[in-house]
Amino acid sequence: MKRKIRIGIPRALLYYRDYILWKTFFEGIGCTLILSPKTNKEIIDNGKMLSVDESCLPSKIYLGHIKALLGKCDYILVPRISNYGRGNRVCMKFNGIYDVVNNIFTNKILNYDIDYLKGKIELFGFIKMGFKINKNIFKIIFYYIVGKVKQKKYILSLVNKQNKIFRSNKTKVLIVSHPYVIYDEYLCGNIIKYFKSEDIDILYSDRLNRKISIAYANDFSNTLYFLYSKENIGSAFYYKDGVDGIVFLSSFPCGPDSLVNELAIRKLDGIPIINITIDESTATGGLMTRLESFVDIMKARRDNG
Amino acid sequence: MDRVISFPHLGNYYIVFDYFLRKATRCKVIVPPNTTKKTIELGSKYSPDFVCVPFKYNMGNYIEALENGANTLIQAGGGCRYGYYGELEEKILKDLGYDFEFYNMITDNHISLRKGYNFCKKMNKSINPFLCFYYLINCLVMIFCIDKIEKFIRLNMGFEIHNGDFEKLESEYFNSFGNNGIIKNIFNYFKYKKKFKKIEINKSDKPLRVAILGELYSLIDSNTTYNTERKLMKMGVEVHRVTDLTYLLITKRFKLGMMIKRGKKYIKYHLGADASGSVVKSYLSALRGFDGILHLKSFGCTPEISAMSIMPKITEEYGIPILYMSFDAEDNEVGVDTRLEAFYDMINMKKKTT
Incomplete structure (x- = not known):
């Protein structure tokens, strides 16, 4: 054979x-x-x-x-x-x-x-x-x-799963990031683990209907021409009223993210936002402290209505 | 409210932009103060962390222009992520509390002529497309003339007998533009070309030849690279550089496909912005027997990083010395000088031994 x-x-x-x-x-x-x-x-x-x-x-x-x-x-x-x-x-x-x-x-x-x-x-x-x-x-x-x-079906199943989470009443956080950063367990495993240990549901920016997120991204900025950034950033504007906080996660030194995330952070207001840059160093002490205080802010805000 | 228009610097081409805006909009135009250390400090204070350096310079230019009284700003850079600068710059400056109008000439990564015309129309009701077209053609003529003269200077400046002849005549030439029309500009160009040719030089048959490649902004605006190019010229080197505004606006369109074909040993696709140009030109200058290559770029330039991963292979194969320089907001001039001198000594010695 x-x-x-x-x-x-x-x-x-x-x-x-x-x-x-x-x-x-x-x-x-x-x-x-x-x-x-x-x-x-x-x-x-x-x-x-x-x-x-x-x-x-x-x-x-x-x-x-x-x-x-x-x-x-x-x-x-x-x-x-x-x-x-x-x-x-x-x-x-x-x-x-x-x-x-x-x-x-x-x-x-x-x-x-x-x-x-x-x-x-x-x-x-x-x-x-x-x-x-x-x-x-x-x-x-x-x-x-x-x-x-098959790919479409798979994405649809992910989107449906995410929608279910979105409708639940728990504390939710949206992670805006490129899939190749957030799904890499070595890079971001500890961040996801931390949120899970705090009993916070995670929404991913790419698990949203791509057409919807692109429409939202075009609303947010009329000159943006990076497709992958559009898919990311649209979700932040789609979910912003339903989640308790948004995490902008980018890798060092990501070209499009450095501009797009900065603009998004300046345009989003009234919601806790944290901007995390991941580099190849493995020290996580500083990162964990930042995440802890971010979670504290989210929870305090939720408790006060 | 009187409109006062301003724009970010790009090397010597501020003459052209100044002329076009003054003529087409009939408003007051401010050229921002020359780019200095202060500009970059101002700019990087308010810029995102790892954005590339042109953004920081543009921010600095804008802030200095606003403080000098400008109230209408223009952004027209295109290419890689340069095309997306405008919107963020506007937002940051608005957040800083400045009061101004911002016009972005970019659609989908390229300069849109229609947007430019609409802008002129808004500023100046009496303009018509023909007049605008005339100014545009004149600008192209000016750019073409400047580039030709600069090219001549690059080849000959290192060998002048009386120090400073070229620079004196150059600044005289730049001051001669004023409001000249097309014919006067062309006439002037030939007049000054003759003058430049009359300057006494002492050039040997086989001078040191260095090709300068890299990212467009660093190459064109020598203020952002501590005049690296000029320093190299003054050491007595014939400097070859293809990248200028003529190349960007006109020649690149026709040459790009051809260039990628010529460099097919190393690249198959266009790498984005000027990167495929850098790769192919380094290959060609190795073939033509240049003595060295100087690669300049600003920190974080993504396309050039792709090029830098390929170029070592070429330079190794042909044994041509190359110096990579990456310019950030926190560089010091002495370090740049030292590296440049070492590079010069090295190529000089290499030339003597062979």
């Missing part, structure tokens, strides 16, 4: 957004997926060694994950994304990440390019990429659509 092609997926950046799509697609066209291990100290150290000092933390972690995959798979998936049409650009990091990875590592890379302004929509990217592995174009398109539907 022919050995299946192994595709490595680094557990960082877009993994947290598109994993369901990738899984369905690649398993459908006859590959096995190999995930890199969860972020740990070794991965972060490797990533730091490989990248320029000033790079943002998620991209350092990304390079670390790719290093962990070397030798274990035939291809590594590194998508390149430029924009999703006018006014829906993404951070410049995603424009260049493919070439950076390609120059640092020698492993074979599988990639797709999304650039709606040049007519390269996601489907074409997947067809082109799928063709390297499987010559059956109908299979490729079919599994792309199946993947999209």
Whole structure:
């Protein structure tokens, strides 16, 4: 029997957004997926060694994950994304990440390019990429659509779950952050654990219908053109009357967040807000103190009505 | 209320912006005071922590302009996250308690001509599209002339016999613009070009050649990089730089696809802003046998960081020396000088031994 092609997926950046799509697609066209291990100290150290000092933390972690995959798979998936049409650009990091990875590592890379302004929509990217592995174009398109539907269903289930939490009467906090920061257990595990230990429900900014959050983001700022930031920041304005506090969580030194979060914090008023920047240091004493006082403020505010 | 318009600095091009705004809006225009250490201190005091440095300089320029009496501010930078500066700057300045109107010319990351025209129309009812177009063309001519002259200066300034000749003539040229029309500007350009060519220089056949690459703002506005470029020139180096406003506004559009094709050994896609330019130009200058590369950028510039991850590979392959400089609000000039001198000594020695 022919050995299946192994595709490595680094557990960082877009993994947290598109994993369901990738899984369905690649398993459908006859590959096995190999995930890199969860972020740990070794991965972060490797990533730091490989990248320029000033790079943002998620991209350092990304390079670390790719290093962990070397030798274990035939291809590594590194998508390149430029924009999703006018006014829906993404951070410049995603424009260049493919070439950076390609120059640092020698492993074979599988990639797709999304650039709606040049007519390269996601489907074409997947067809082109799928063709390297499987010559059956109908299979490729079919599994792309199946993947999209599955992803939508998965997001819908998350949204419904979050809506249930939102309607409950407990103390709630909204965490506004990119998925690749907040769902990384090594980076943010202790923050989530702390909120859970204080019996506070957590709402995530990406578990909201994307269309709604983009509409709210356009209300908030008419010149914002970063799509991922729009999806984040819209939720803050959608939930602001229903939650007891908002946590803005960004990684150091995130480009879009430095501007968008600052503006959002200046525009939101009448609600406790904390702005946390995560860097690669592991000392959490100062962070915990800040969180404790934030929780105290939230609770005091709730008790006083 | 009389309108007083102001705008942030961008190198020597304040002459052009000043001219356009004065002519097209018929309002009083203030050029903010020259960018100094005080500007950046003011700016970084009120800016978010890890925003890139141009934001801090712009903030400083705005605050100084507002204190000099401006009440209408303009932002027209586009590109990476530069396009999103305007809104936050407006909010921060409003929170500081200044009273002003803010006009942002950006839509979706690019300068929108329609927004610019609407702005002029609002300021000055009597303007018509043709007149506006004329001023715009004149501005392009001015930018083109300035860039040509500056390019000549970069190549020859290091070899002047009487110290200060070039700088004297340069400032004379910049003062000569005034309200000139297109024809006068072109005439002036040729006149001054002749004058520049007459300056005595002592240039050997094979001078040291250094290519300067990097992020646009740091390259164009030499005040933000402690005049690194000028210092290098004065050491007796022929400095080559492609990135200027002509490149940004006109040439880049046509050249970008071509450039990425030429550098396909290293890059496959556009990296955003000037980063693919940096990579390809470093590759080309290695091919052309330059003696060194100087890479300038402001702290936290995301696209250039992508470029910086690729460039070491190129420089290693071709054995060309490269110096990376990243400018933040808290740099000191002496450190920059020391690094620059060491770089110069190194390339000089390398040239002599080969």
